[in-house]
Amino acid sequence: xQKVTQAQTEISVVEKEDVTLDCVYETRDTTxxxxxxxxxxxxxxxxxxxxxxxDEQNEISGRYSWNxxxxxxxxxxxxTASQVVDSAVYFCALSERGWTSxxxxxxxxxxxxxxxx
Amino acid sequence: xxGITQSPKYLFRKEGQNVTLSCEQxxxxxxxxxxxxxxxxxxxxxxxxxxxxxxxxxDIAEGYSVSREKKESFPLTVTSAQKNPxxxxxxxxxxxxxxxxxxxxxxxxxx
Numbered sequence: 001x002q003k004v005t006q007a008q009t010e011i012s013v014v015e016k017e018d019v020t021l022d023c024v025y026e027t028r029d030t031t032x033x034x035x036x037x038x039x040x041x042x043x044x045x046x047x048x049x050x051x052x053x054x055d056e057q058n059e060i061s062g063r064y065s066w067n068x069x070x071x072x073x074x075x076x077x078x079x080t081a082s083q084v085v086d087s088a089v090y091f092c093a094l095s096e097r098g099w100t101s102x103x104x105x106x107x108x109x110x111x112x113x114x115x116x117x
Numbered sequence: 118x119x120g121i122t123q124s125p126k127y128l129f130r131k132e133g134q135n136v137t138l139s140c141e142q143x144x145x146x147x148x149x150x151x152x153x154x155x156x157x158x159x160x161x162x163x164x165x166x167x168x169x170x171x172x173x174x175x176d177i178a179e180g181y182s183v184s185r186e187k188k189e190s191f192p193l194t195v196t197s198a199q200k201n202p203x204x205x206x207x208x209x210x211x212x213x214x215x216x217x218x219x220x221x222x223x224x225x226x227x228x
Contacts, residue, residue: 009157043222044121045160045207050216091159101167102150102209102217103175107159 002027004094004108012114013082021077021111023092029053034068034075035093035105045091051075082115089113119144123208123220129228130195130202138193138223140208148213149191153177154205154222163206166191167213195225203227 003026013019025034036048049059051068059066063080079086092108121142130136142149148167152160162175166185180199185191191210195202205224211217 045219047216103165109159
């Protein structure tokens with residue numbers, strides 16, 4: 001069975017601190033995709049990244065970075081020098097059996113991040 | 118502007134009433150989806166549609182119904198059979214095998 005665990009329910013940091021959001025997944029598939037989404041207070045989910053199971057290179061995009069480790073089934077997300085605008089709920093997600101439509105995407109429970117000025 | 122529009126933003130339902138949530142997209146996407154979000158839980162798929170006049174049940178379809186008569190529109194009806202409808206509902210759309218775009222959601226409350 002597939003599963004996505006985000007053990008941190010809520011995190012609070014002071015502005016300019018670095019913060020890492022954890023994501024651990026379970027799947028029997030050898031081909032799968034992992035995602036991160038941001039849900040600001042306005043409600044819509046904003047796509048941040050998609051990573052396939054064959055690409056274990058870490059990725060950096062501005063203040064955001066992602067650490068994919070197949071050995072520990074983790075896909076952690078780090079925000080460097082956090083800002084108030086980073087306050088949101090962040091979802092990690094997993095798609096089974098390779099890249100397919102969103103009916104196959106499993107979302108984690110989300111981590112609520114509050115950045116305090 | 119291209120995007121997904123959900124309406125209304127807030128909706129109140131009386132016990133035993135059916136209500137319909139609207140979702141419209143002008144992105145020319147083939148696939149559309151409805152998710153339910155409850156506090157502390159991830160998104161759960163209610164229904165999805167990959168082409169016009171066709172739709173499939175997701176993980177929690179009981180008490181819900183949908184239609185897909187036009188490519189742009191995928192309304193969700195929450196029926197009186199849904200025993201616990203209070204939640205945040207998100208609509209999304211995508212081309213097949215691409216990232217989904219999400220609407221801003223409808224918060225439904227039973228009064």
